[in-house]
Amino acid sequence: MPRIAILCSFSRDFGSDPLYARHFQPHLPGGTQVDFFNANGDYDNEAANNRNIKQVADSINPANYDLLIAAGGLVSAIALAKSRAGAAKPFLIIVGGLPNNPGNNLSNNNNLIGGVNLHTAHQNNVRAGCLWDAFGPSGTISHAITSLVNICLYYNGNSHSHDKERDEFSFRGGLILRSTVDHTTGGSVQAQFAADFARLPRDTEAIVVAADPFFGARAADLTAAIPAIPVCYPTERFSMADPAISLIYGPNLGAAYETLGGMASQYLNATVKPPYLGIYTPPPVGPIPPTAL
Numbered sequence: 001m002p003r004i005a006i007l008c009s010f011s012r013d014f015g016s017d018p019l020y021a022r023h024f025q026p027h028l029p030g031g032t033q034v035d036f037f038n039a040n041g042d043y044d045n046e047a048a049n050n051r052n053i054k055q056v057a058d059s060i061n062p063a064n065y066d067l068l069i070a071a072g073g074l075v076s077a078i079a080l081a082k083s084r085a086g087a088a089k090p091f092l093i094i095v096g097g098l099p100n101n102p103g104n105n106l107s108n109n110n111n112l113i114g115g116v117n118l119h120t121a122h123q124n125n126v127r128a129g130c131l132w133d134a135f136g137p138s139g140t141i142s143h144a145i146t147s148l149v150n151i152c153l154y155y156n157g158n159s160h161s162h163d164k165e166r167d168e169f170s171f172r173g174g175l176i177l178r179s180t181v182d183h184t185t186g187g188s189v190q191a192q193f194a195a196d197f198a199r200l201p202r203d204t205e206a207i208v209v210a211a212d213p214f215f216g217a218r219a220a221d222l223t224a225a226i227p228a229i230p231v232c233y234p235t236e237r238f239s240m241a242d243p244a245i246s247l248i249y250g251p252n253l254g255a256a257y258e259t260l261g262g263m264a265s266q267y268l269n270a271t272v273k274p275p276y277l278g279i280y281t282p283p284p285v286g287p288i289p290p291t292a293l
Contacts, residue, residue: 004035053079222238
């Protein structure tokens with residue numbers, strides 16, 4: 001029977017994720033064994049976290065698997081590409097964005113056979129526009145926002161990969177708030193999110209929540225703590241948010257997982273293994289009110 005390894009980071013519950021169970025797993029050939037390698041390190045320390053992901057990636061024995069998948073973002077994908085497993089076996093990736101740097105061990109790795117690029121890094125200003133259209137002076141829902149510069153980006157500052165998103169948002173005059181939530185907390189982090197939102201810049205009239213795996217994994221805590229002002233969330237993981245003041249705009253994660261599962265199935269079922277399956281970008285969802293997964 002086929003056997004695959006999935007390298008995860010930033011999401012402790014990838015295997016029990018309803019999107020995984022609903023959209024990815026059913027595509028796998030019957031009897032496929034799936035082993036999860038969870039890199040759950042000190043997310044508040046980028047260097048330590050990267051070392052942790054690398055150690056977990058290096059622990060995968062390529063001889064035991066037919067296919068590898070990096071499901072923990074770009075850091076996870078690069079760690080897998082640089083590992084002995086990634087050097088020996090084909091792998092798929094799902095990432096928020098791909099850099100144009102040929103030294104990232106992805107673009108020049110022949111074992112990368114495909115995957116999904118969510119393109120989340122450049123959507124925050126689009127989310128701000130969605131809020132303006134819905135809640136600005138001519139808003140279709142209400143008129144709670146008086147100026148675009150009063151929309152605040154809430155972002156996860158634990159990685160340099162988020163710095164460009166922050167800079168792009170602030171360049172047009174938008175407000176920014178960096179998360180200080182402790183990613184190593186095992187229980188609820190609702191109080192920590194609330195403490196963050198107590199520090200919102202004074203003129204904040206609406207919030208854009210940046211796409212981030214940790215935010216998605218703790219969506220219930222985040223939405224419970226956020227102030228009752230217009231908010232645009234990045235994915236349907238935030239389906240529990242208040243539909244009266246919330247919007248979702250971002251990549252269609254269901255379509256992304258469907259595609260990733262289809263690629264895994266295509267490779268595992270093939271007698272002659274395909275050398276490359278392409279990089280897929282899912283269509284955006286929204287702007288729509290939050291709906292159940």
